[in-house]
Amino acid sequence: MIDIGRLYSDRAGKMRKSEIRELLKVTQDPEIVSFAGxxxxxxxxxIDDLQDVVHNVLKNHGKAALQYGTTQGLRELRESIAKTSRKDGMDVDADDVIIVSGSQQGLDTVGKVFLNPGDTAIVGLPSYLGGINAYRSYEANLTGIPVDEEGMRIDILEETVKNLLKDDITPKFIYxxxxxxxxxxxxxxxxRRKKLMDLAxxxxxxxxxxxxxxxxxxDIDHIKPIKxxxxxxxxxxxxxxxxxxxxxxxLAWMISSGELKRKMIICKQALDLCTNTFTQFIADDLMRSGSLDLHIMKIREMYKPKRDIMMSAMKQYFPDGYKCNKPKGGMFAWVTLPEGIDTETMFLDAIKNKVAYVHGKAFHVDGGGANSMRLNFSYSSDEQIEEGMERLANVIKQKLEANKAVA
Ligand SMILES: Cc1ncc(COP(=O)(O)O)c(C=O)c1O
Structure with a gap:
């Protein structure tokens, strides 16, 4: 038998599986209400709108849409993205945009461009797991900064940056x-965005x-990006x-400029030559016709009641002592349970009770977050959310009882 591991690079040897992707496998069971992914x-x-758009793309741009494209991405799509970015407050033109094969590729590119083994990067406590995994795969040391109801704590960030610099450690970036x-x-x-920019x-x-x-x-107005x-x-x-x-x-995009942008394009050349050309044409068609904006409004209308159902079910079923701020958008609610509950070990009970979430420790680079969990409210049907929250509440109650019995 070949001992393949001895041939791995140090980097590959240290790579760890993504907890979320592993969890998604468990949640394939249709009986499980999944708040996990x-x-x-x-x-x-x-789907219906896309049938027409796909037809038009093939009819009008078939040869280009099925061909390799440039590494930076389809010019027309970059123009469309630059236009909406300007509306959002950023000073961007098409040359500043790089189309990537998912933001995850963007995060990996950032890791590849900036991180040597042992370098330091700064992330939130908690932080997106895919980002943590991407940076860890480049063997970075990740320093965590607490996140409160208003995002990353800039006062702690400032103190941390000063201490790192005092020790001659230059954090490569803040994620x-x-x-x-x-x-x-x-x-x-x-x-706080402005303070972060000033600090940088x-x-x-x-x-x-x-x-x-x-x-x-x-239920919040647009806030200008840090960019x-x-x-x-x-x-x-x-x-x-x-x-x-x-x-x-x-399909995703990055916005940067100058020498850094050129470096990232060179990096992407080795990753995939170019992003899917066909979907770039489709996305551009949807942006230019205004369909994407209408579609985004429909998604908001679909997700807002789901958020509300999750929040009121939490109020109704969860035992006292939990904390959860109502998210004003997005796809996730973050729950902190009473001390002493370990959501990682509780996960097995949850699966037995046909409900899934992601435990908080997975998002913490400092080993914290043991009594917290992330709940996704976009994926499940309204009925499943109600049912799943009741199941989850029962699992938490059982855990609290069990903890009481031990104490
Ligand atoms: C914060 C964050 N960044 C990046 C990604 C990856 O997105 P994409 O599908 O574009 O790769 C996700 C996906 O969940 C995310 O939540």
Missing amino acids: GLPNPKSFP VVPTFQNPAGVVMPES CEHDLVIIEDDPYGKLRF SFDDEGRVIYMSTFSKILAPGFR
Whole structure:
């Protein structure tokens, strides 16, 4: 038998499976109500509209749409993205946009461009697991900064950055999801965004602003991205069609400029040559016709009541002592349970009771978050949310009883 492991690179040897992807396997069981994955609701996919668009793309652009494209991405789509980005407050033109095969590829590209083994990067506590995994695969040391109801704590960030610099450690970047954060669901207000930008300028740091959920807002006005306060090209902004159209398209974009943008394009050349050309044409058609904006409004209308059902079911069924702020948009609610409950071990009980979530520790680079969990409200039907929350409440109650018995 070949001992393949001895041939692996140090990097591959240290790679760990993604907890979320493993969990998604368990939740394939149709009897399980899954609050685990970050999945859009499949009913939101605009299948009928897409049939016409696919037909038109093939008819009008068939030869180009089925051909390799440039690594930076389809010019027309980059123009459409630049146009909406300007509406959102960013000073962007098509040259600043790189189309990527999912934001996940963008995160990996960032890791590849910036991180040597042992380098330090800064993430939130909690933080998006896919980001953590991407940076860890480049053997980075991840320093966590607590996230409160208004996102990353800038006061603690400032102190941490100063201490790192004092020790001659330059953090390579600060990774933030400022709007409807995955997993905590919180929004960083404009004042904090500006402070973060000022801090980055003062200490010559780079910010990775990951924004898949900004458009999925229910009861809050648009907040300008951090990138819109960036006059020095130190923010790499990224967003995706995954949550506003379809993750199966594997289509997202990054916004940056100058030398950094060129470096990322070179990096992407080795990753995939180019992003799916066909879906780029489709997305561009949807953006130009205005259908995507209408579609986003429909998604908001679909998800807002789901959020409400989840929140009121929580109130109705959960035992006292939990904490959960109502998310103003996005796809996730973040729940903190009483101390002493370990949501990682409770997960097995939850699965037995046919309900799933992601335990909080998975999102913490410091081993914290043991009594917290992330609940997705976009994927399940309204009835499943109600039923699933009742099941989950029972699992929590049993756990509390069991803990009491031991104490
Ligand atoms: C914060 C965040 N970044 C990136 C991604 C990856 O998105 P994509 O499907 O574009 O790769 C996700 C997906 O859930 C996410 O929540």
